[in-house]
Amino acid sequence: MTRPFLLSLSFAASLAAGAQTKPEETEFYEPVPKVVNTGKSVLTPVPADAKILFDGKNLDQWVSTKDPSNPAQWTVHDGVFTVKKGTGNIQTKEVFTDYQLHLEWQIPANITGKGQARGNSGVFLAGYGKGDGGYEIQVLDNYNNPTYVNGQAGSIYKQHIPLANANRPPGDWNVYDIVWTAPRFNDDGTVKTPARVTAFLNGVLVQNNAEIKGETRYIGKPEYIKHGPAPIKLQDHGDPSEPISFRNIWIRPL
Template identity: 35%
Template sequence: MKLIPTLALALLVAAFAASAADKSPVWTDPVKAAQEDPDFIVQGEYGLNREGASVGVQVVALGDGKFDAYVLEGGLPGLGWTKEKKRVRLSGAREGDLVKFAEAGGFSAEIRDDRLSLYSNGGSVVEFPKIERRSPTLGMRPPEGAVVLFDGSSADEWEKGKVADGLLAATGCLSKKKFKDCTIHLEFRTPYKPKARGQQRGNSGVYYGGRWETQVLDSFGLDGKMNECGGIYSIAAPKLNMCFPPLSWQTYDVELTDARFDEDGKRTAWPRITVKLNGVVVHDDVELNKDGTTACPVKGPLTDEGNPLFLQNHGNPVFYRNIWVVEK
């Protein structure tokens, strides 16, 4: 199996950057990001990698030594924090070998050597190590009978698919096969773009049936809106923002129930979807109650012919791997 060499990956990244609306610096390799931008090492999650913590902290790099920190009551997302619990944003910046965060909402903080000290107004201090979480389904092998759409060897299962260093680029590729009721597994990685904001920060999307999008975006630390990672674009916000930091490999595990039709081909029920982002349910049996979401490539009335997968090109170097489908 011959893979496109590293030079091709660099050319793909350059092509993505040229098509992007902003001119922000971008990294697609975590090793280079750590070597070239010290802010990348600071960004991440601080707390306990288990349930039962009183708080957790997510630190987001904003470029030029500036950061936001989000103090989350009950622990990190998926380990205790929910949208109903307290969330406090702190603003910080480098001061010598420290990153200091000004007081807000009863908290202040500082980071030194991969440890965060969180101070409260009452005078107490709690120290947290930096942790790196992994999705429990990361690297999951396709079960017997699965349809493997991408295993790193070729893009033969895709229209307009491009492979670089064993990864499938988000070049607007559409699967050649169509599926009805099925389970879908895929893994994705967003770039590190600390100076970018909003929809320019690692944007892509997975369209089921080429119509309904679960957003792919570097939404680490953000609110968890409909147009952020885990959201079903223009239909539903995720229950929880389970987005990991950029350049982490992340997973979508999806149960798709196709639309239903009568003998005359008339639709009798909309499709439904259950979505896990990094192993946590963010949508539970949600009705996809329109013919397509924003910018969907497949148009027109629904049919009983099955559904392809589409990986959106939004001008950002987002990459995918380990994509397979189990038909029911």
Template identity: 40%
Template sequence: MPRIHPLLLFLPISTVLTAAEPAKNTEPKKEKPFTPGGIYRQGDMQRPRPTVITPPSENTPPSDAIVLFDGKDLSKFSRKPRRDDKDQSDVPNWKIESGYAEITPKGGDIDTRDKFGSCQIHLEWATPSEVKGSSQGRGNSGVLIHGWGEVQVLDSFENDTYPDGQAGAIYSKYPPLVNASRKPGEWQSYDIICECAKLDDKGTVLQPARMTVIHNGVIVQHAAELEAKVQEFGFALQDHHNPTRYRNIWVRPLHRYDENAK
């Protein structure tokens, strides 16, 4: 019969049994699931950090934005004169006043000199405060995104017209989900998010181009699919013979997930 150490006689039975039991095998720690893409697991501290930017304020755009018009000049745009214009210069002749640019008679469309990939386009616009005309004759202009289509600019406050031609519409394609228009003369904002189509090496579309439009802080187009295949594009502000005003125009690239990976 084995001898018991005298000190063990004074310990609880459960403690004596625990001390005598062999150590149990611990199971290996389970790995966390992968995040979409299958490269990084959930909570992976080795995952690259997103680019740090300064967000916009009332008077300044985001720090990663390309400013196209800050209220001073339209040098980032070129004019498209009509054939019958005496002035064939490509320098925009819209009126610049009090921080905004206003379409002038025979001013013509103005086009960005640069091209962009997937991006966020921000601009603010105002139709005339004095209401003249109806339907398409009130404050008509547009953001003509080359290869994509037109985001309509129009006085759509208590002004009926065909749905795919009102403010916030992707012209002749998608009406806005809601009418978020402000009164004539009030400043309004567009944020237009263009996500280029994903193509394979042969140019076959793997994922269609998608456009989201935010009008005055309200989503009016949500990932609308378009047939655009362009990977770089510019855009124009349309002269539709109405004195529409624009200000605070900037573009920023759409950053990719894990774009800072080494």
């Protein structure tokens, strides 16, 4: 006789979770990841079997997320490329399923701002749709910049707190090495197997085979939307701090 009551409680809880209207409702400040010093950066060699997504010369492997028929508008200079504010996200021309991704990113030495407004960007590991659809691993200056811990660099944004804070100071290069296992879906759109992420920041493990709860949401709980192979997307966040740069991006489809 108690089962209908329990089901109604569960249903009410799910409605309440889906009714979240404030971003603060999914922001957490503990536990704070320990700080790990990783020394100075070095340029990582490219494996022989990797596909180069940026070689320091052009953005031929990237397009605008707003309109994938248009080339990426970010600025290439001195062997790197930099977010061009207001042009929107960029994404790879190719789509991928499971892969190993290497990507290096730099917060400018003259960075200003605090919290989330300090060099904010993101890597969407399966970036579908025209906006921020997909699964984001955060890019942000957290060398000496507190914020909610499930939104700092190394986090699966608003899902998984990083296991350590391995950020290098602004002006130096940070390195992501990420293993992405894409979600699989049943024919009816339900999840057959969830996505998983293992990630290293500057050689330090920050995500250990983390199970992804769904696509990234700024407000409310994550949930899955059925999709197939998808591009990798980099975010033009639009905050007022100085734009960040990227270099040496390559991928090994698995």
